[in-house]
Amino acid sequence: MSIKPVKLVIIAGKKGRVTVKYPFQEPVVTSEFRGEIEIDPAKCIGCGACVRACPPNALELLESEKETILRYFVGRCIFCWRCVDVCPVSAIKGTKNFELATDKFTDLYTLIVHTRVICELCGTPAETVKMQRYITEKVPISEEYITTCPTCRKKQFVEKVATRMVGFSELKK
């Protein structure tokens, strides 16, 4: 039981052309499609919440003395958009872009460079400048201790409590 060639031509003529002319026309993308993410450098505070949520470590925080770099490596991204959900300042936005093919490995990187603050007491680098501003806006009382690093903060707190418990004169000995 085979279809005669004439019949086949009639069926094909009724059906018309099915092939999409993709590179020469817009791609058909559904509303649920998840593509690459886009990080807004003006909004990003460098807190690292996205880095913790990222399953394949496509987002990484690289820390040096003066700078913290948020590195997005799209070649490892699985487009789950968990970073979009967890970002506290909604700096990360999902796009529908999937045309990411390159011939150079470094093209797959997106870097966001943050400046770090230095602790007033011990001089070690702490959180980013923008994160410090963010915390000060959210918690105004933190202005008193924001300029110190977490280790110094802890030390100061313990000293204060010890002073209250034991008394200043006892502590000095």
Added chain:
Amino acid sequence: MSLKSSILKKSIWVFHLNTGSCNACDIEILDALTPYHDAERFGVKLVVSPRHADVILLTGPITAESLPKVLNAIEAAPRPRIIVALGSCGSGGGIWHDTYSTIGGVNKLLEILKERGIEVDAVYYVPGCPIRPEALLYAVAMIKGIVSKKREMKIYRAD
């Protein structure tokens, strides 16, 4: 147009090399060859032996088990030898980038190939998990010089 493009301006014959992927990218390759997307418009044809292939479509994060076979297959391909790393696993190791049983992406493979003295003329990276058939068509069009590259490295200062 680069040298590679001028070599490959005729039909590209591809060899599909699965190196331990989850088969999502492999199904998308087949989807790209169906009449709906029709990769044969660009002369893409799936061949059964790497000796006939111009381009090796590499999917998967290259497991330790498959590594010797992958090396044999790539060595068998004639020059110019071009690898297209498909998907997140192929191009960067994906979610398996630091597991014990995979070598993690095509970049580690290139190092091993260099040690063995097997030259690779060009590597194309196609991220996506899984890749859309359009993404593969875009990469093929890019190899042939029909469309230009959109993605490039971006460096921003936050403050």
